[in-house]
Amino acid sequence: MSAPTLLQIVPTLAGGGLARATLDAAQAVIAAGGSAVVASPGGAMVPDLLRLRASHLELPDSTHAVWGRLTLPSKLASSLREAKVDVVQARSPATGWVARALARRLGIKWIATLHRPFLAHDLAGRFIERRQSRADAVIAVSDHVARDALQRFPALEDRLETIPPGINFDRFDPAIVRADRLIRLAGELRVPDGSLLVLCPARFTEDNGQKILIEAIKRLGRDDVFCLLLGSTGASTPFEKELENAIVAAELQGRVQIGPYVDDMPAAYMLADVVVATGGTRQGFSRTLIEAQAMGRPVVTEDGGGAAEAVRIGVTGWVAPPNDPAALADALQAALSLSIERRAELARAAQEHVRSQFSLAQSNARLLALYERLRIP
Numbered sequence: 001m002s003a004p005t006l007l008q009i010v011p012t013l014a015g016g017g018l019a020r021a022t023l024d025a026a027q028a029v030i031a032a033g034g035s036a037v038v039a040s041p042g043g044a045m046v047p048d049l050l051r052l053r054a055s056h057l058e059l060p061d062s063t064h065a066v067w068g069r070l071t072l073p074s075k076l077a078s079s080l081r082e083a084k085v086d087v088v089q090a091r092s093p094a095t096g097w098v099a100r101a102l103a104r105r106l107g108i109k110w111i112a113t114l115h116r117p118f119l120a121h122d123l124a125g126r127f128i129e130r131r132q133s134r135a136d137a138v139i140a141v142s143d144h145v146a147r148d149a150l151q152r153f154p155a156l157e158d159r160l161e162t163i164p165p166g167i168n169f170d171r172f173d174p175a176i177v178r179a180d181r182l183i184r185l186a187g188e189l190r191v192p193d194g195s196l197l198v199l200c201p202a203r204f205t206e207d208n209g210q211k212i213l214i215e216a217i218k219r220l221g222r223d224d225v226f227c228l229l230l231g232s233t234g235a236s237t238p239f240e241k242e243l244e245n246a247i248v249a250a251e252l253q254g255r256v257q258i259g260p261y262v263d264d265m266p267a268a269y270m271l272a273d274v275v276v277a278t279g280g281t282r283q284g285f286s287r288t289l290i291e292a293q294a295m296g297r298p299v300v301t302e303d304g305g306g307a308a309e310a311v312r313i314g315v316t317g318w319v320a321p322p323n324d325p326a327a328l329a330d331a332l333q334a335a336l337s338l339s340i341e342r343r344a345e346l347a348r349a350a351q352e353h354v355r356s357q358f359s360l361a362q363s364n365a366r367l368l369a370l371y372e373r374l375r376i377p
Contacts, residue, residue, distance in 0.1 A: 003034030004086035004371045009059075009076075009095040009102075014043030014233060015261050016203050017287035018091055018115055021141075021165045025089070026054040028364035029371070037083060039076060044233075044261070055083075073101035080106070087371050089113060093120075096132045109136035109374040116141075116284030117148040117305075137374055139163050139367075141285040142306030161370060164309075165287055166363030169355060172266055172294040174347075181267040189259050191271060195226035196336050199272035201265070201288050202279075203231045204240040204258075209278025209302065211246050215325035218250045220332055227256040230268065234260070269295040274335040276300045280322030283307040289317070293354045296347030298335040302328070310358070316350040 006029045013019045026036035026049060036054040040046075046056055057079055059072065076098070088110040090099035096112050103110035112135035120126045132138065133153040138160045140146035146162045191197055198217065202208040210229055217227045232240060240258065247256045262268050269275060275292035276299070277283065283305030290310050292299050299317035301307040302324075311317040318331035338346065 003029060003032035004375055005035040005084055006087050007037045007085045008089045009099050010040045011092045011095055012043050013040045013045040015045060019045045023049055025367055027052050028368060032368055072098045073105055076102050077105045086375050093129045093132055111135055111137045111139060113139045114145045114149055117145055118152055137370060141165060142309050144306035145284045163363060163366045164358060166358050166360035167290050167294060168360050169294060172291050174295050177266050177270050182270055185264060185267045186271055192226050196224055196273045197271055198225060198227040198274050198276060200276040201230040204237045206239055209280060210243055212323060212325055213276055213278050214246050214250055214256055216328035216332060217256055218252060219325055219329040228259050230259045230262055232258050232260050265291060266295060269297050272297055274298045274300055277307045278302055279305060281305045286310055290354050290358045293350035296351055298346055300331045300335055312353055316353050
């Protein structure tokens with residue numbers, strides 16, 4: 001069979017792991033000889049998508065599931081009449097509503113991708129999440145997410161596949177990051193000279209455990225440590241304002257700083273002495289930890305979620321109990337206290353680990369195989 005025409009419906013292309021996974025899947029299909037279309041409200045990564053020779057359909061910036069269910073499928077079906085889409089993939093609960101209705105209109109199958117556990121507490125949220133369990137195939141990005149899905153929906157077992165995202169090692173390679181990139185980025189981010197850098201990249205749309213990290217930095221009590229929370233898109237979100245208040249309350253101005261979304265993440269990781277991913281059981285997966293280990297950096301995360309699956313505990317990084325600032329501070333102290341020799345050993349182990357377990361080529365091959373299976377009548 002020829003490679004498919006894949007339509008992905010995503011809540012945003014503003015950056016982050018979900019947007020990167022969307023581009024990776026599009027690139028895989030195009031490289032295999034197929035076509036890729038992404039429907040989204042847009043974002044900073046749309047030019048990157050277009051450079052792949054994929055197509056982009058602009059969606060209204062609305063997350064109201066009922067509204068989307070009633071209006072978007074017909075509009076998308078009309079726009080896609082000539083595209084001959086073979087498979088629809090949704091990457092969030094809300095877009096799953098649209099994907100299911102659109103797939104029915106087009107007479108094709110659809111995939112729900114679970115990027116995190118089921119988290120909704122209200123009736124409407126749980127109803128929206130539950131629709132994902134009706135997909136023709138369901139992808140979980142980690143074993144943690146897969147276990148959560150099967151616990152809630154045992155009937156998914158025959159349709160659920162765990163496919164962790166992979167990363168491009170041609171991009172995340174310490175050997176290709178030149179000194180001028182590091183100098184320029186350090187200046188842009190205002191990293192103090194001589195400080196040990198704790199880096200935590202995460203979007204500020206919701207609480208991903210950054211407040212726990214702020215408290216851990218306070219407990220660490222080291223004046224030589226500078227913590228950078230990356231991910232601001234310029235327009236301050238309510239949660240970003242909460243973080244600013246938490247930094248002030250902890251009296252950590254000048255030691256903990258909110259920074260912008262950074263496109264040159266390989267250079268950002270090279271600046272860091274340790275890279276952190278918080279969030280505990282809310283974390284479905286952490287692309288950050290994979291990328292950081294590919295760059296040879298020690299990593300620290302919280303246990304209980306998909307992020308911990310990326311770490312070889314005691315070999316490539318440390319895992320602290322969730323919601324425990326004291327334990328997180330201890331893990332940070334261990335990472336920051338590595339000798340030069342031990343840091344070099346860890347870097348080699350981390351790079352070997354992610355190259356064997358989280359290759360983009362492996363991930364793409366599994367995605368393409370799934371797309372092909374869904375096209376078979």
